[in-house]
Amino acid sequence: MFAKSPEVEERLGKHLAAMLVQMSSRGPDSAGVAVYRNPAPSGSSKLTLYSANPREQWGAAMDGLRDAFGACEEPSIRASHAVLVVSAEAAEAEGWVRANRPDLRVMSAGAVIEIYKETGLPEEFAAAFHVEDFKGTHALGHTRMATESRVTTEGSHPFSTGLDLCLVHNGSLSNHNRLRESLRREGIEFQTENDTEVAAGYLAWRLREGATLEQALEGCLSDLDGFYTFAVGTADGFAVLRDPIACKPAVLAETEDWVAMSSEWRSIAVLPGSADARAWEPEPGVVYVWEKAKV
């Protein structure tokens, strides 16, 4: 969901939570969100970290980052996740966590993105992570019914695809094993056996090599084999792509105040003014992009 008015930005989390809960029957085993909000100050960056340890003392990670980079704000903790704002480049801060705290997972890195995801029913996820409290410019959500890999926090969506970028996926990819191997040779790291993580890695690789977001997504049409409807979050907006066969559903809707995309109308129907929204089904194999500057 992409907010076009300050009122919707203010209530972004409420809308996002309502949309997630509507999709419970499609994805009852895990849920997640990527929220774009509270830009880190210039010279700083923001990490969302996940700990499998329910008694995680986030102060130790904060102290480590302070020692390494000079300054790190108090962690903002939501359930098993914490957001840390560090006075360092995002890639440096992420590198430090990977090197010094391998027990923690970097869910997202960048200036504005925060990714939270966990196993369990969407309603329970929304309550545990206080999704309704989020204010922000735009957000992506996902509810998962696992097909290709195990039900774990790491296998949940959204997947980070680079700084301030994320991916959610409905579908399944059939060439992910071979593609994962070739991407590993390009230096892309993978944490799971999940097919969507490979699509995320593919996008990260293409973007690293200089492709625009549109070019990277168009590359999916030739390089990914399988079924997919993708939604990609960027610092300024979001993009949607369906595979050329388009078995997996998608509906887009737009009003003066917001743009929303979902697998089904059910979760758009809960948004204010949806009855009068312009609604349509995205064409197969066509990249749709909304960004702040273009609105």
Add this chain to the structure above:
Amino acid sequence: MTEAATETAGLEVVDLVTTSVRELNQRLHDLAGGAPGPRRFRILNPSGAHALACGLDAPIEVEIEGHVGYYCAGMNKLATVRVHGNASTGIAENLMSGRVIVEGNASQSAGATGRGGLLVVRGDASSRCGISMKGIDIVVGGSVGHMSAFMAQTGCLVVCGDAGDALGDSIYEARLYVRGSVVGLGADCIEKEMRDEHVAQVAGLLEAAGIDADPAAFRRYGSARQLYNFKIDNAGAY
């Protein structure tokens, strides 16, 4: 029924904020076989719910005020179901008789496997419109997506706009009429001569659908009857 439902002059209003889909469908099913009750229904707040007004078997009229979810009006017999909004996957799937009218757009597989009756989509229909149709007539005011009328067996698909790729792939005997462009024809689907009887058929379907278009402007597509299973030489292979 709930307190929200009101009954005036044979019209019953059902609000899905206060009534469940299951209660609604049971209410409509109870009218099968000429059972007494209202003949007209107005459904409020569908909000994309699935399986609305499915399995009807009575000559009633159902007006749905908003967008509907999957398989709306599936397996319908006799009833007229009108959607004042868009329809998700599989509107009027396996339609037996009666009419289903979508005032907006329809998602994929509209009218799938339909055996009779008429489906009208005033806007566009998405991919696989009329997949495996078996006697249903479908009139689309706008365009249809790729793989429409895939494995179509009988019935007519009338498209006032354009058709996507692979129209009529592996078609049996259905008749496809398209006024605009066709991105590509599927396996064994060919263009055929548009004779007077075909113009008359299109005219009748357009009239039934309440769509104003020149029937002579349509082109006809159908089966070349060249797929393996049509060749008498292969009869011994079974």
